[in-house]
Amino acid sequence: MLNQEQLHELTERARQMRGHIIRMLTAAKSGHPGGSLSSVELLAYLYFHKMNIDPSNPKMPDRDRFVLSKGHAAPVLYAALAERGFFDKSLLGSLRKFKSIIQGHPDMKKTPGVDISSGSLGQGLSVGNGMALAAKLDKKNYRVYVLMGDGELEEGQVWEAAMTSVHYKLDNLTAFVDYNHLQIDGSIEEVKSLYDVPGRFRAFGWHVIEIDGHSFEALDKAVAEAEATKGRPTMVIMNTCKGKGCSFMENQAGWHGMAPKPEEAAAALKELGFDA
Amino acid sequence: MGERIATRDAYGNALLKLAEINPNVVVLDADLSKSTKTTAFSKKYPERFFQMGIAEADMMATAGGLATAGKIPFASTFAIFATGRAYDQVRNTIGYSALNVKIAATHAGITVGDDGGSHQSIEDIALMRVIPGMTILNPADAAETEKLVLAAAEHEGPVYIRLGREPMPVVFGEDYKPEIGKAVRLREGNGATIIATGIMVERALIAADILNQKGITVRVVNVHTIKPLDAAEVIKAAWDTGAIVTAEEHSIIGGLGSAVAEVVVQNRPVPMEFIGIKDRFGQSGKPSELLTEYGMDPEHIVAAVEKVIGRKNS
Numbered sequence: 001m002l003n004q005e006q007l008h009e010l011t012e013r014a015r016q017m018r019g020h021i022i023r024m025l026t027a028a029k030s031g032h033p034g035g036s037l038s039s040v041e042l043l044a045y046l047y048f049h050k051m052n053i054d055p056s057n058p059k060m061p062d063r064d065r066f067v068l069s070k071g072h073a074a075p076v077l078y079a080a081l082a083e084r085g086f087f088d089k090s091l092l093g094s095l096r097k098f099k100s101i102i103q104g105h106p107d108m109k110k111t112p113g114v115d116i117s118s119g120s121l122g123q124g125l126s127v128g129n130g131m132a133l134a135a136k137l138d139k140k141n142y143r144v145y146v147l148m149g150d151g152e153l154e155e156g157q158v159w160e161a162a163m164t165s166v167h168y169k170l171d172n173l174t175a176f177v178d179y180n181h182l183q184i185d186g187s188i189e190e191v192k193s194l195y196d197v198p199g200r201f202r203a204f205g206w207h208v209i210e211i212d213g214h215s216f217e218a219l220d221k222a223v224a225e226a227e228a229t230k231g232r233p234t235m236v237i238m239n240t241c242k243g244k245g246c247s248f249m250e251n252q253a254g255w256h257g258m259a260p261k262p263e264e265a266a267a268a269l270k271e272l273g274f275d276a
Numbered sequence: 277m278g279e280r281i282a283t284r285d286a287y288g289n290a291l292l293k294l295a296e297i298n299p300n301v302v303v304l305d306a307d308l309s310k311s312t313k314t315t316a317f318s319k320k321y322p323e324r325f326f327q328m329g330i331a332e333a334d335m336m337a338t339a340g341g342l343a344t345a346g347k348i349p350f351a352s353t354f355a356i357f358a359t360g361r362a363y364d365q366v367r368n369t370i371g372y373s374a375l376n377v378k379i380a381a382t383h384a385g386i387t388v389g390d391d392g393g394s395h396q397s398i399e400d401i402a403l404m405r406v407i408p409g410m411t412i413l414n415p416a417d418a419a420e421t422e423k424l425v426l427a428a429a430e431h432e433g434p435v436y437i438r439l440g441r442e443p444m445p446v447v448f449g450e451d452y453k454p455e456i457g458k459a460v461r462l463r464e465g466n467g468a469t470i471i472a473t474g475i476m477v478e479r480a481l482i483a484a485d486i487l488n489q490k491g492i493t494v495r496v497v498n499v500h501t502i503k504p505l506d507a508a509e510v511i512k513a514a515w516d517t518g519a520i521v522t523a524e525e526h527s528i529i530g531g532l533g534s535a536v537a538e539v540v541v542q543n544r545p546v547p548m549e550f551i552g553i554k555d556r557f558g559q560s561g562k563p564s565e566l567l568t569e570y571g572m573d574p575e576h577i578v579a580a581v582e583k584v585i586g587r588k589n590s
Contacts (some may be wrong), residue, residue, distance in 0.1 A: 062345070091304070108344075108373050116344055120368040123337040127369060130341020130349075133326060137302070160334035168326075212358075 002220050006049065010216045014044040018245045019274050020079035025266040028096040031104070034255040035149055038180045038213070038240040045219045046145055047080040055085035060232060064142050065115045065131045069124020070149035070178065071105040072257070077114065078102045085115035101133040123154025124148060125175060129164045132173040143148040143227070145181050146175040148226070152181030154192050163232040166205035173233045174226040178213065181244035182253040199234040213238025247271060281418035284382040287439050288313030291350065295321050298429055302342060304351045305326055306335045311441075312352040312382045332357045334463035336365035336379070342556060343375040348429055348508035354388075355381035355397035359404060370434050371407040378428050379404075382439040384414075385525035386553065386570060387475065387563035389442070396558030404528025405435040405503055408455070411456065412503040414438040414524075414532075416477035419448040421499055428458050438474065440525075442563050445478050459506035465493030468581050469513035469520050473499045473532045476523035476551065476572065483577035494581055502532055507539045514544035519588040521549045521580045525572065528552035547587035549580040 002010070017040050025031045043066075047053070051064040051163045063174050068077050070147075075095065082089045085103065094100035101110045105119030116127050128146035152158065158191040165173055170205040177197060185191050194200070207229045219236075226234035242256070244250030249260075260268060294301045295317060304326045318325035328335040332353055339349035359366065370377045377555040386396045404410050413428060413435060415421040421439065435549045454460065462477070463484050472480035477498045480533070484494050495517050497509060514519055520540060522533035533550040540546060553570050554580040567573055 055542065067341075067345075116341070117373040118370070119363050123333075123340075123365055123369050124336030126334045126365075127341035127344070129334075130338040130347075131345050132341075133338070134342050134345030134347050137323065138345070157331075157333045157337070160331035161331075161337070163331070164338060167329075170336070239398055 004180045010044050013048045013062040014040050017079040021075045022265050022268045024092045024095040025259040027093045031259050032072040032257045034242040035073045036240045036246045039076050039178045041214045043076050043080040049086045053246050061144050065144045067116050067124040067128045067146040070152050071118030074106050081132050121152045122157040125161035132170040135172050144173045150179045162204045169231050171230050172232045176236045178240050179237050179267050182242045184255050184256045197235050207232050207234040210237045213240035279446045282362040282443045283421040283439040284313045286418035286421035291317040292421040294429050300348045302349050303345045304335050304339050304362040305330050306353045314352050332362040333365050337369045339377045340369040340375045341466050343377045346411045350380050352380040355400045356382035358577045359400040374409050377434050378437045383441045386558040386566045387442045392560040396413050398527045398553045399559050401526050411435040414501050419568045420454050421508045422539040423454050441506045444475050447478050454500055457504050458500045459509040460498040463496035465495045467494050467585050469495040469517045471497045471536055472523040479574045480523050482574040486578050488527040505535050510536050511543045514546045519547045519584040523551040526552055547584050549584045
């Protein structure tokens with residue numbers, strides 16, 4: 001259970017992260033706001049409450065791991081890492097720029113705290129499985145968290161990996177789907193319907209939890225339930241709103257991969273309670 | 277000589293040795309462990325063996341995840357699937373992140389034989405060569421395979437190891453010590469240099485003997501490491517012998533021949549001929565029939581050497 005103080009702290013971190021996302025995308029003039037904003041609460045929760053990590057020792061062997069399988073949401077990861085102190089916040093303005101340590105998609109060779117490079121969709125759950133297998137083999141109790149997009153579930157490899165997680169009983173792995181119902185070309189239902197996301201994973205043998213992905217209490221409860229679930233992996237389906245927190249972006253597929261213009265950014269920041 | 281062992285068998289034996297030496301070595305397979313020869317490892321070290329089922333893309337990215345946690349995964353499947361089916365995973369998860377994954381690809385080339393063109397990987401070297409930082413090993417025989425597999429485990433970063441299905445003659449003795457990145461001069465001569473890799477090394481040596489009887493001496497260089505290529509040895513061959521024939525069981529597009537030509541034209545342009553598959557798919561047949569059909573017998577190498585010497589002198 002999160003107490004009031006923790007809730008307040010997480011809410012403020014999430015607000016700061018949203019501010020970082022809007023500002024860095026505006027400066028970069030390209031990138032993916034929609035799916036970054038929809039997963040802010042998860043990353044705030046993991047990076048400021050849950051994960052055993054050390055910003056001064058990003059490669060700490062026993063750290064918990066985070067895999068951003070939906071690599072295009074890199075801004076939310078950079079916002080979390082900078083806010084947590086893995087690198088200086090002033091570097092966020094260099095997103096997508098030549099020689100920047102924060103590339104258009106996550107690059108573990110360049111950014112402290114990035115546990116795996118990603119960007120080509122569908123591969124992160126497999127990578128997370130590899131990390132979780134290594135933890136079991138080494139009898140270590142670090143945990144692995146994987147975030148996938150809902151559109152990403154159209155990639156066939158996700159389902160190969162979903163079989164692997166269950167086959168190897170990877171109860172040290174918790175995966176999340178950012179179920180915001182939108183992908184680049186339109187709604188998931190129009191582009192290629194996933195029909196029944198929780199049902200699919202249940203049929204594959206996963207322990208499935210459906211939550212409001214913007215609720216810290218719900219995230220906390222789901223992650224605790226995942227930890228208590230032995231012998232199989234847990235999939236947390238997070239019902240989310242694409243573009244959350246920025247009213248003109250909310251539930252708009254058009255804001256999947258488009259940066260706000262300065263006047264739009266100003267409106268968004270004002271709405272988030274920032275002066276500029 | 278006389279003894280014939282498939283390089284995939286040598287790989288299986290090397291894994292057993294490696295398991296003892298290095299506790300971080302783990303093995304993955306995609307439902308082909310009897311063919312890739314990882315079964316013995318899986319029986320002796322079941323907790324370090326991961327059966328991934330028929331899911332090569334998943335296997336490669338899983339191997340990547342294991343590598344981020346300090347393991348040294350050997351991901352094993354046929355070359356056609358390792359490089360084709362799972363290309364994006366090898367490129368984006370393993371290569372782009374420079375992860376310490378060893379891709380052990382068996383059944384490479386047309387000597388797969390009966391299974392036919394769908395299973396005969398003629399492009400895997402080309403596909404791996406264009407991935408920055410990928411090391412490519414193509415051992416010539418069982419002895420070289422065993423030593424290079426052990427060396428690959430010590431080498432930090434992604435390594436592609438190309439192995440064959442067919443039992444092939446053993447060329448090297450116990451005291452032979454190949455070093456990653458270092459070409460090996462096997463014969464001395466001045467008419468031309470045959471630069472060969474994999475099963476073509478033994479054929480190049482036979483060709484050299486035939487040429488010798490005709491009064492032509494050739495240098496023979498074994499390139500077990502196609503990337504990084506031993507450029508100094510290639511340039512030396514160009515300077516010293518003035519003509520080069522490359523020989524590989526692979527498409528001549530993008531493989532050893534291309535790699536050698538890239539070095540030659542930039543440093544010491546000399547006439548070159550290419551032995552390999554000339555922009556065709558494979559087909560079913562006995563390995564020996566296919567090697568003849570695709571122009572990869574010692575006689576073909578001999579003809580190529582005579583042709584390149586003719587060009588050198590014209």
